[in-house]
Amino acid sequence: MTSVDHFWAVIPAGGAGTRLWPLSRAGAPKFLHDLTGSGRSLLQATVDRLGPLADDRILVVTGAAHLPAVARQLPDVTDAHLLAEPTPRDSMAAIGLAAALLEREDPDAVMGSFAADHVIPDGAAFGACVRDAIAAAEAGWLVTLGIEPTYAATGFGYIHVGEAMEDVPAFHVKEFVEKPSAPVATQYVDSGDYRWNAGMFVVRPTVLLDLLAENDPGFAADLRAIAAGGEEAMARLWPTLPKIALDHAVAEPAAAAGRIAVVPGAFDWEDIGDFASLGDLLDPDASSGALTVLGDESLVHARSSSGLVIPGGGRFVAVLGLDDIVVVDTPDAVLVASRDHAQDVKAVVSALKDAGRTDLV
Amino acid sequence: MTSVDHFWAVIPAGGAGTRLWPLSRAGAPKFLHDLTGSGRSLLQATVDRLGPLADDRILVVTGAAHLPAVARQLPDVTDAHLLAEPTPRDSMAAIGLAAALLEREDPDAVMGSFAADHVIPDGAAFGACVRDAIAAAEAGWLVTLGIEPTYAATGFGYIHVGEAMEDVPAFHVKEFVEKPSAPVATQYVDSGDYRWNAGMFVVRPTVLLDLLAENDPGFAADLRAIAAGGEEAMARLWPTLPKIALDHAVAEPAAAAGRIAVVPGAFDWEDIGDFASLGDLLDPDASSGALTVLGDESLVHARSSSGLVIPGGGRFVAVLGLDDIVVVDTPDAVLVASRDHAQDVKAVVSALKDAGRTDLV
Numbered sequence: 229m230t231s232v233d234h235f236w237a238v239i240p241a242g243g244a245g246t247r248l249w250p251l252s253r254a255g256a257p258k259f260l261h262d263l264t265g266s267g268r269s270l271l272q273a274t275v276d277r278l279g280p281l282a283d284d285r286i287l288v289v290t291g292a293a294h295l296p297a298v299a300r301q302l303p304d305v306t307d308a309h310l311l312a313e314p315t316p317r318d319s320m321a322a323i324g325l326a327a328a329l330l331e332r333e334d335p336d337a338v339m340g341s342f343a344a345d346h347v348i349p350d351g352a353a354f355g356a357c358v359r360d361a362i363a364a365a366e367a368g369w370l371v372t373l374g375i376e377p378t379y380a381a382t383g384f385g386y387i388h389v390g391e392a393m394e395d396v397p398a399f400h401v402k403e404f405v406e407k408p409s410a411p412v413a414t415q416y417v418d419s420g421d422y423r424w425n426a427g428m429f430v431v432r433p434t435v436l437l438d439l440l441a442e443n444d445p446g447f448a449a450d451l452r453a454i455a456a457g458g459e460e461a462m463a464r465l466w467p468t469l470p471k472i473a474l475d476h477a478v479a480e481p482a483a484a485a486g487r488i489a490v491v492p493g494a495f496d497w498e499d500i501g502d503f504a505s506l507g508d509l510l511d512p513d514a515s516s517g518a519l520t521v522l523g524d525e526s527l528v529h530a531r532s533s534s535g536l537v538i539p540g541g542g543r544f545v546a547v548l549g550l551d552d553i554v555v556v557d558t559p560d561a562v563l564v565a566s567r568d569h570a571q572d573v574k575a576v577v578s579a580l581k582d583a584g585r586t587d588l589v
Numbered sequence: 590m591t592s593v594d595h596f597w598a599v600i601p602a603g604g605a606g607t608r609l610w611p612l613s614r615a616g617a618p619k620f621l622h623d624l625t626g627s628g629r630s631l632l633q634a635t636v637d638r639l640g641p642l643a644d645d646r647i648l649v650v651t652g653a654a655h656l657p658a659v660a661r662q663l664p665d666v667t668d669a670h671l672l673a674e675p676t677p678r679d680s681m682a683a684i685g686l687a688a689a690l691l692e693r694e695d696p697d698a699v700m701g702s703f704a705a706d707h708v709i710p711d712g713a714a715f716g717a718c719v720r721d722a723i724a725a726a727e728a729g730w731l732v733t734l735g736i737e738p739t740y741a742a743t744g745f746g747y748i749h750v751g752e753a754m755e756d757v758p759a760f761h762v763k764e765f766v767e768k769p770s771a772p773v774a775t776q777y778v779d780s781g782d783y784r785w786n787a788g789m790f791v792v793r794p795t796v797l798l799d800l801l802a803e804n805d806p807g808f809a810a811d812l813r814a815i816a817a818g819g820e821e822a823m824a825r826l827w828p829t830l831p832k833i834a835l836d837h838a839v840a841e842p843a844a845a846a847g848r849i850a851v852v853p854g855a856f857d858w859e860d861i862g863d864f865a866s867l868g869d870l871l872d873p874d875a876s877s878g879a880l881t882v883l884g885d886e887s888l889v890h891a892r893s894s895s896g897l898v899i900p901g902g903g904r905f906v907a908v909l910g911l912d913d914i915v916v917v918d919t920p921d922a923v924l925v926a927s928r929d930h931a932q933d934v935k936a937v938v939s940a941l942k943d944a945g946r947t948d949l950v
Binding site for chain 1 (some may be wrong): 611658676769795860887890892902905907908909910911914916918920921922923924925926927929930931933934936940941944946
């Protein structure tokens with residue numbers, strides 16, 4: 229397969245991944261870690277996945293603090309394509325900045341936005357889905373990728389899928405819906421009419437910015453001014469941009485106006501919300517009763533135990549007589565949790581912040 | 590209370606404490622650690638307990654490798670009273686050497702031998718028991734301390750207590766019995782006639798060596814030759830001494846010959862065999878459901894958990910949703926175990942040895 233001319237992959241690399249503490253930290257977020265044992269970080273795997281489609285047309289938008297680590301992990305991405313946000317201002321500003329720059333750089337550009345910390349094992353199925361989305365985007369649509377739900381998740385938003393389009397390989401979107409309750413989620417999944425919203429979309433930069441301008445003309449104008457004005461404009465305008473998610477700023481109003489398309493994706497997708505879902509990802513056969521080691525197996529000795537061990541501190545880890553255990557060792561902190569309490573990791577991070585231990589979060 | 594003239598406390602400081610790995614190591618055995626949170630190591634606490642009885646007449650016998658650590662922990666014990674075994678040759682050689690030296694140094698000496706790694710919270714009750722034992726030892730008996738059993742332990746030897754003596758505050762010993770099966774242990778405890786053998790005894794040095802000479806005259810002669818001959822004799826004879834426990838070399842045959850007395854001890858005693866018994870010691874109210882921290886509590890954050898956490902690596906330890914958990918953090922290894930599997934720690938140490946990781950054991 230050849231790459232798609234004028235297709236640009238935009239990778240917003242942000243988010244702390246608090247529920248993956250102590251592996252994921254403010255200074256070393258989830259996307260910088262190899263969480264699949266593939267030898268590549270989630271960010272690197274995202275770039276690997278997009279290379280066949282975008283070639284070297286890859287833009288990464290990340291926090292200024294993470295720019296050095298991102299640059300080291302991605303030696304093949306040119307410096308000019310690594311964009312640093314001076315301060316975090318949520319996804320609309322980050323992705324909108326990329327759109328404004330691309331609008332100037334390549335008038336025929338179609339951009340796709342894909343988070344740096346998602347896991348998609350089947351790159352070919354993903355690529356086919358994106359190619360359909362590109363076709364729809366070229367026709368002027370804002371095109372989301374809709375993930376086929378594998379269970380009645382309450383942690384994701386859903387896309388209500390409408391009629392098939394005639395001229396492009398996509399469907400109309402009836403509505404974006406927020407994270408549902410469990411009964412509603414079950415209803416969504418049973419109906420077959422709903423898809424998970426993974427925040428992945430493909431669009432012409434100008435279409436995206438014009439949709440934003442319909443709701444917030446100043447915001448779109450400021451993004452275009454930053455793209456035109458360089459460092460001075462960035463320093464002056466960036467701190468004034470609204471902190472808002474792209475879903476709220478553009479996708480939801482556009483859906484309500486019938487302006488969004490969806491391409492159903494037939495590929496597995498995982499955003500690794502916590503260590504329980506990471507354990508599932510690494511050992512899909514949950515009934516195996518085995519212990520999964522992410523990292524150097526020679527550092528782990530387990531007896532009568534199952535679960536997930538990450539020996540990330542270079543130290544030896546012994547686990548005895550514990551089922552569904554999560555042990556994450558790092559140089560300055562160790563987490564020991566039952567799988568059922570994987571979500572409580574967030575509370576540990578809060579407690580550490582409250583205690584002034586910002587060195588650990 | 591004043592100290593007892595001519596009473597010498599001998600403290601054999603040996604044993605690896607394998608079941609307390611990774612805290613206890615070959616290079617830093619159990620007795621060097623503060624396992625009670627008192628601020629004193631088990632060795633230091635042993636010396637503290639014996640000071641009121643022996644004043645500065647305290648001899649420590651330890652491996653040459655541990656001599657520097659022992660010397661640092663015991664600044665008040667003179668160098669001449671810290672005896673180094675060139676190589677480990679079991680308890681008869683270690684304690685017999687102390688006896689042979691004392692026989693020469695103080696013809697009126699009565700020695701008491703007390704392991705460096707036992708925990709005895711009630712120093713006054715212990716002291717009263719030892720004073721009775723000294724009285725019986727002055728009359729020529731080999732006197733053991735018999736610990737009142739608190740449960741039907743299968744991990745200790747027992748002393749079958751006979752008739753009370755008339756002239757000294759002690760009882761005859763009918764028999765030493767090896768570690769019993771559970772039903773036999775229950776029978777022993779129910780009968781009220783048995784005491785735990787904690788390996789603590791009081792005796793005149795000459796009586797001890799003469800009892801040894803009855804079974805192994807060469808062994809006793811060699812020990813006396815080492816005491817008389819200094820370094821040269823030590824280098825020549827020590828490597829030839831039998832490796833045998835004092836119980837087998839002296840106590841059991843002497844008991845069979847009716848030559849041993851026992852003073853029942855009315856004090857709590859714990860040898861901290863593993864992390865389960867350490868947990869009991871630190872939190873006797875087993876039903877409390879609380880998490881005990883041995884060390885710096887500010888390094889531990891626990892939620893919905895009970896058990897024992899030892900943050901010995903200076904790192905932060907988070908424990909979530911685990912009951913009866915044992916977490917032991919050290920600079921190069923971390924143990925995570927269920928309380929029920931605390932004994933399996935020994936198997937980890939064996940596996941590490943097999944894998945050539947002697948740096949970790």
